[in-house]
Amino acid sequence: MVADPFCSPDEISGTIFYSSRHMNLLYDIKPVVRGHVLFVTKRHVVGATELSEEEIYDMHKTLKFAVPRITRIYGDHEASYNLTVQVGRHSGRTVDHFHMHMIPRNGGDRFNRDENVYDAIKNNSTHFSIEDVRREVALLREEFGYKQG
Numbered sequence: 001m002v003a004d005p006f007c008s009p010d011e012i013s014g015t016i017f018y019s020s021r022h023m024n025l026l027y028d029i030k031p032v033v034r035g036h037v038l039f040v041t042k043r044h045v046v047g048a049t050e051l052s053e054e055e056i057y058d059m060h061k062t063l064k065f066a067v068p069r070i071t072r073i074y075g076d077h078e079a080s081y082n083l084t085v086q087v088g089r090h091s092g093r094t095v096d097h098f099h100m101h102m103i104p105r106n107g108g109d110r111f112n113r114d115e116n117v118y119d120a121i122k123n124n125s126t127h128f129s130i131e132d133v134r135r136e137v138a139l140l141r142e143e144f145g146y147k148q149g
């Protein structure tokens with residue numbers, strides 16, 4: 001994997017399922033739970049404070065559009081989820097390009113037992129295969145009406 005996959009169209013083409021004006025939505029290649037997705041800026045930005053007002057507005061619009069669709073598929077009846085952004089070497093971030101994790105949560109999931117969601121992200125601790133990831137990408141593309149190319 002290249003150091004910054006989010007600036008490489010070839011790296012993200014297999015997991016993208018929605019694209020707004022300024023954001024790409026990707027399925028995480030190492031999902032910590034089923035339905036773990038990323039909101040990634042199209043522009044190369046590292047920190048949250050570098051986002052422009054227009055990007056913040058677009059991210060909010062994209063959240064309002066996408067989150068209910070994702071929780072409907074993967075969430076529980078309370079539509080529980082975590083949103084998390086890691087910036088900088090000491091935060092546990094793995095890629096220096098702005099991305100927000102959305103992690104659908106369910107009552108019986110691994111993080112309601114003994115694991116910490118941040119450690120799992122940092123360690124790429126997945127219980128899913130690449131075939132599982134491909135299946136979820138196909139499901140989300142169907143849900144979001146995403147056509148490649």
Ligand SMILES: [Zn+2]
Nearest residue numbers: 004007044097
């Ligand atoms: Zn980048």
